[in-house]
Amino acid sequence: MFPIRDHNPSGRTPYVVYALMAANILIFLSYLGIMDSAALLNRFYATYAIIPARITSGSGFETLVTSMFLHGGWMHLAGNMLFLWIFGDNLEDEMGHLPFLLFYLVAGVGAGLIHVATGPDSVAPTIGASGAIAGVMGGYLLLFPRAKVDILLILIIYFRVFTIPAFIMLGLWLAFQFFGSLTSDPDQGGVAYWAHTGGFIVGLILCIPLWLKLGGTRYWRRTHGHPPHPEHSYKLTQSRIPRVPRR
Template sequence: MFPIRDHNPSERTPYVTYALMAVNILVFLIMTASLEGDRALARFYWDWGLVPAKVTEGLGYGGFLTSMFLHGGFMHLAGNMLFLFIFGDNLEDELGHLGFTLFYIASGLGAAGLQFAADPTSLVPMIGASGAIAGVMGGYLLLFPRARVDVLIIIVVFFKIFPVPAWLMLLVWFGLQLFNGAAGADAGIAYWAHAGGFVVGFLWVLPKWLREGGPEFWRRSQGHPDHPAARYGRSGVPIVRRRK
């Protein structure tokens, strides 16, 4: 199940979202161009990723921040940037450029913190922007629970795109992180970082939601953004009709 787009266009240019995507892509390109061999790559991740065992020994605190901009391969990078592209612009629209920047960093730090707490003696470097992006998803869930998200369902040879409400896609995703984390699933994925980032993002946006009226905000907006949703034609290009 892969989200490929939402129907929630932003009203302002999401400069911070684009900048975060650009930094992540640039770091990945520099890393792959300058590092030769698995040994050099492993050393780079050890130096700049978050290694819980190093933090436990009082070292490597910088990894809480730098690990957010490292990725383990093209598909790792592409998946994270897709999620950031889909959900980031709307949170930036609501929080403002500076507010979204602080929100993103806080989500990433919270994600790394929970992953560290889950296994403080681990020698495996944690890398990736997915914890911070999980925070974006948590904030999106609170503000736009009924915004439509197009999800690609793949079952063996069956491919189909279904529009679903954001709350369904995001809660299923969050539930899977909790389940896999509790079950000890080990597929090179930091499930607790995802869960931690999601919770931090949700809680960070909670005061804004309360200021807007809480449940009354949902009743006014019906869980949708306060501007018309995008419609997609056969070309896949969004059609947005603004109110005059």
């Protein structure tokens, strides 16, 4: 189950979202040529990825930012950019371009610090924009809890698109990340669940002042939990997999 789009186009062009997507894609392409060389790739990650033990020792703090623009493969990159594209434009619209950029970077750094704090002795390199994008998702949940999001559900051979409120999709995502945080070992590398969970919470907290400025619960009542723009309607098609009637 993963989101494919929301029904809430931005009221203005999300230049920062587009710029962040372009930066992530171009940076990934810049080192794509060394992906087949373990030695070169490890040296590259040793310079630019978060290595908790290095930061704990008092160095490498710049990697809290540089790691946010690195990805381990095409699917890693595509998944993160999809989430940024779906959830980032409405936040940028409400915050403004430069405040949204600052919010994105602070959420990413906060997620990285939480990752370091939960595995301070780990020497496994950590990369990806997931922590910052989790912050975007946390802010989106606070401001637009009832926004419509289309998700693609895949069960073996069953494919179907459903429209659900954002609070259900994002709540389930956070629950999966939190469960992963409790069952994973940061020292072994793999998915940085604590960065995802922490980034989500950091983003939500950072958006509280904006939410209060907009009116808090009055803003929810005024917008019904949706972004304050006319929503876009999509025509959902039935699954092409034939149904076998019961006899």
